[in-house]
Amino acid sequence: MKKEDTVKLISAEGFEFVISKEAAMVSQTIRNMLTSPGGFAETEHGEVTFPEISTTILEKICQYFYWSLQYSRGKETDFHIEPELTLELMMAANYLHT
Amino acid sequence: MSAPKKRTFQIEAFKHRVVVDPKYAEKTWKILEHAIHEIYNHNASGLSFEELYRNAYNMVLHKFGEKLYSGLVTTMTFHLTEICKSIEAAQGGLFLEELNRKWADHNKALQMIRDILMYMDRTFIPSTHKTPVHELGLNLWRDVVIHSSKIQTRLQDTLLELVQRERSGEVINRGLMRNITKMLMDLGSFVYQDDFEKHFLEVSADFYRLESQEFIESCDCGDYLKKAERRLNEEMERVSHYLDARSEAKITNVVEKEMIESHMNRLVHMENSGLVNMLVDDKYEDLGRMYCLFRRVPSGLILIRDVMTSYIRDTGKQLVSDPERLKDPVDFVQRLLDLKDKYDKVINSAFNNDKTFQNALNSSFEYFINLNSRSPEFISLFVDDKLRKGLRGVSEEDVENVLDKVMMLFRFLQEKDVFEKYYKQHLAKRLLSGKTVSDDAERSLIVKLKTECGYQFTSKLEGMFTDMKTSQDTMQGFYASLGAESGDSPTLTVQVLTTGSWPTQPSATCNLPAEIMGICEKFRSYYLGTHTGRRLTWQTNMGTADLKGTFGKGQKHELNVSTYQMCVLMLFNSIDRLSYKEIEQATEIPAPELKRCLQSLACVKGKHVLRKEPMSKDIAEDDAFFFNDKFTSKFVKVKIGTVVAQRESEPENQETRQRVEEDRKPQIEAAIVRIMKARRVLDHNNIVTEVTKQLQSRFLPNPVVIKKRIESLIEREFLERDKVDRKLYRYLA
Structure with missing residues (x-):
């Protein structure tokens, strides 16, 4: 995949997740970050740092992005969420507008 | 079983950690405010979207939404005031360009601000019923920039001046115009309407009022219409290039009103170039233009139609009452047909085949054809001429064509029975003298008459054809029976005509020479021998x-x-x-x-x-x-032709009229009886209306005649007057 088509998401602990832009844009917030005119730092460098999202959650989020893409394309599977992650995941979802 | 006991659950809001730092809000807002400044200063590339978004997010989450919102309003207003100053400072022609550039900047900034404040837009604003960020930005732009005292009128004047310059032929920057009007539309349709459209329409109305006044003094009708059409197209083009599509109807309405409606009458009646002249000179293009333009204004078409109708009526009236024309019936009818062709063509090529125009044309023809009581005779004479010689060597299609046209004139006739009378006479002459060019054409016309007026109308005409055919067979039979006996006596051809089917001729017999008498007698005995109970009379005059x-x-x-x-x-x-x-x-x-x-x-x-x-x-x-x-x-x-008047002489005409009147009497009586039989009781006026309705496909009965017929029916005890109400009639079975 070309570099322009990917985006790097960085967690609070500094872990980097490189995922396709298409998947990342499942989040309305990330979509805005990448498309807003005027050239914010995120658009320029193609990476977003989330100082308030832990690695575990960010990983789960990335998984969700890809699942969501597939789901919208008609592949109806279940998305498993561990109960202990639920709360933080929901807060992140609110933040990311997913 | 009792209902399960209700339990109320309470869901408590998730408690966020309480922010300890009391200056937290102030600090966060400073970061955001700085960012907004940077955005307006085109300096955004160093900013982290995530950070700004997170700050705004946290402010809203920590109940500082109100502070964030009011801060935004203040900051934006500050920047817009700055922008406003720089626009005001722009000189002359640069004004619009500066405005346009700043508007583009503002739009971009607004988009960025909205993006970073999206969380507020999503949660805080709907719950507090505030104006969303984007709309807020537009409203502030409108109030601070566009409605600033120094910009508002200047903008208006500049726009109107540009339009005016374009109207007088200059080339203007349409793209810029388009952007500015688009901006006004984006600010809300009422902004566009109040700040631009209203004035635009007023100024246009003034402009076109003056211009049309000038044109109408200096141009003839055709040129004026061309100019009006061009202006109208220009305005439509203008709308499509840089105005709101909804303005089209309004501005065209202004042009229509000022350039067409106010001068409509003058244009139509313009001397030497008005509608009548166009009609006379066959100016289809001008006529078409007039139709298209006048169609746009109320009662425009009615005006054209009325003027056209009255002109056709006048020409037609002149034609049918010109004593010169009456001398040559064939020419007379040909002229009628030419007139009809001419206007058919006008309506077809210039007036969009408008049904109402066609109707007007037809009613005009109906009007003036019936002004001349000899029209039925002339039309029949025209057919006679065509069927005798006119159609020789003409293709079948053309024959049909001519006949169709004649039928069209026939349709206009009120006195169809008079036509029938003449047609019968003329047909009889044609048949007996063997002058018809084409049997097919004759029959085709009869079929047409039949579809038009029904079986009754043509049955006698068809009878005449049958007689001709039977006579041929009879003659063959006669000569076959005669065999060698015929010798050198003259050849006799007899046409046996059924009384009633043929026009009644005064039976003026003469003494036939002895040579002829012999064979005539032979034929008589042959004919009466084959048909019993018949009587033969010689019609020597035919x-x-x-x-x-x-x-x-x-x-x-x-x-x-x-x-x-x-x-x-x-x-x-x-x-x-x-x-x-x-x-x-x-x-x-x-x-x-x-x-x-x-x-x-x-x-x-x-x-x-x-x-x-x-x-x-x-x-x-x-x-x-x-x-x-x-x-x-x-x-x-x-x-050696007999000296015969082709056209009927005056006394003959009188006689035919009289015969027609005589024939009408039983028809009127029959109609009265039919009506009374159905209605039993009816008053005088209603009878007259009903009778007229029943008979109008054949002729227009005269009310006086109807009255006489009613009286005659009363005498013969078909009807009686009501004893109380003398206007009522009763049917006596």
């Missing part, structure tokens, strides 16, 4: 004969003459001189007919088979006639 004559130097001529002429000529076989009285006695031809036939035998140059003493144009009772020995002619066959 026949023709071919004679062979030998003249002075032995030259032989074949003379084609009428039966009467034949009778006269046969007398000269035995004697050279006969006085008028002697001829009259010998033949017993009625005096007027005899005079006519002698005139044609003795007075027509080149065809005078007889010599008259004294030589004069007219036949007197004491004239004497001689066999003209010296008769010569270039042709072997000489056709």
Whole structure:
């Protein structure tokens, strides 16, 4: 995949997740970050740092992005969420507008 | 089983960690405020979207939404005021460009601000019913920039001036115009309307009022219409290039009102170039333009239609009442047809085939054709002419074409029964003299009449054709039965005509020469032998004969003459001189007919088979006639026509009229009886209306005649007057 088509998401602990832009844009917030005119730092460098999202959650989020893409394309599977992650995941979802 | 006990659950809001730092809000807002400044200063590339978004997010989450929002309003207003100043400072032509550039900047900034404040837009604003960020940005732009005292009128004037310059032929920056009007539309349709459109329409109205005044003084109608059309197209083009599509109807309305509606009457009646002149000169293009333009204004088409109608009526009236035209019926009808063709073409090519125009045309024709009581006769004469010779060598299609046109005129006639009367006469003459060019054409016309007026109308005409056919068979049968017996006696061709089917002729018999009498008698006995219970009367006034004559130097001529002429000529076989009285006695031809036939035998140059003493144009009772020995002619066959008036003379016309009136009486009576039988009781006026309705496909009955018929029916005890109300009639079964 070309570099322009990917985006790097960085967690609070500094872990980097490189995922396709298409998947990342499942989040309305990330979509805005990448498309807003005027050239914010995120658009320029193609990476977003989330100082308030832990690695575990960010990983789960990335998984969700890809699942969501597939789901919208008609592949109806279940998305498993561990109960202990639920709360933080929901807060992140609110933040990311997913 | 009892209902399960209700339990109320309470869901408590998730408690966020309480922010300890009291200056937290202030600090966060400072970061955001700084970012907004940077955005307006085109310096955003160093900013982290995530950080700003997170800050705004946290502010809203920590109940500082209000602070964030009001801060945004203040900061934005500050920047817009700055922008406003720089726009105001722009000189002359740069004004619009500066405005346009700043507007683009503001839009971009607004988009970025909205993006980073999206969380507020999503949660805080709907719950507090505040204006969303984007709309807020537009509203502030409108209030701070566009409605600033120094910009508002300047903007208006600049826009209007540009439009004005374009109207006078200059090229302007349409893209810029488009952007600015688009901005006004983006700010809300009322901004566009109040700040631009309203004034635009007013100024345009003034402009076109003046311009149209100027044009109408200096141009003729055609040029004026061209100019108006061009202006109209220009305005539509302008709208499509840089105005709101909804303005089109409004601005075209202004042009229509000022350039067309206010000058409509003057244009149509313009001397030397108005509607009537266009019609006369066949200016289809101008007419089409007038139609298209006038169609846009209320009652525009009505005006054109009325003027056209009254002009057609005038021309038509002139045509039908011109005594010159009445001399040649064929030409008369041809002119009517030409007139109709002309206007059909006008309506077809210039007036969009408008149904209402067609109707107006038809009613005009109906109006003036019926002004002349001889129209039915003339139309029939026209058909007669066409079917006698006019259609020779013409393709079948063209024949149909001509007949269709004639039918169209026929449709306009009110007195269809008069037409029928004449048509019958003319058809009889054609059939008996064998002059019809095409049997197909004859039948085709009858079919058309039948579809138009029904079986009743044509049954007698069809009867005439049947008679012709039967007579042919009869003659064959007759000669077959005669066999060798016929010898060298003259050949006889008899057409047996059913009484009633043919126009009644005054049965003016004459004494046939003995040579003919013989074979006539043979035929009579043959015919009565095959058909019992019939009576034969000779209609000598309708026949023709071919004679062979030998003249002075032995030259032989074949003379084609009428039966009467034949009778006269046969007398000269035995004697050279006969006085008028002697001829009259010998033949017993009625005096007027005899005079006519002698005139044609003795007075027509080149065809005078007889010599008259004294030589004069007219036949007197004491004239004497001689066999003209010296008769010569270039042709072997000489056709001696009777001097017949093609067109009916006045007394004949009167007579036909009278016959028509007589024929109408039973029809009117039948109609009255039909109506009364159904209604039993009806008052006078209603009877008249009903009768008129029933009969109008054939003729327009005269109310006076209807009244007379009612009286006659009362006398004959079909009806009676009501004893109380004298206006009521009752039907007596």
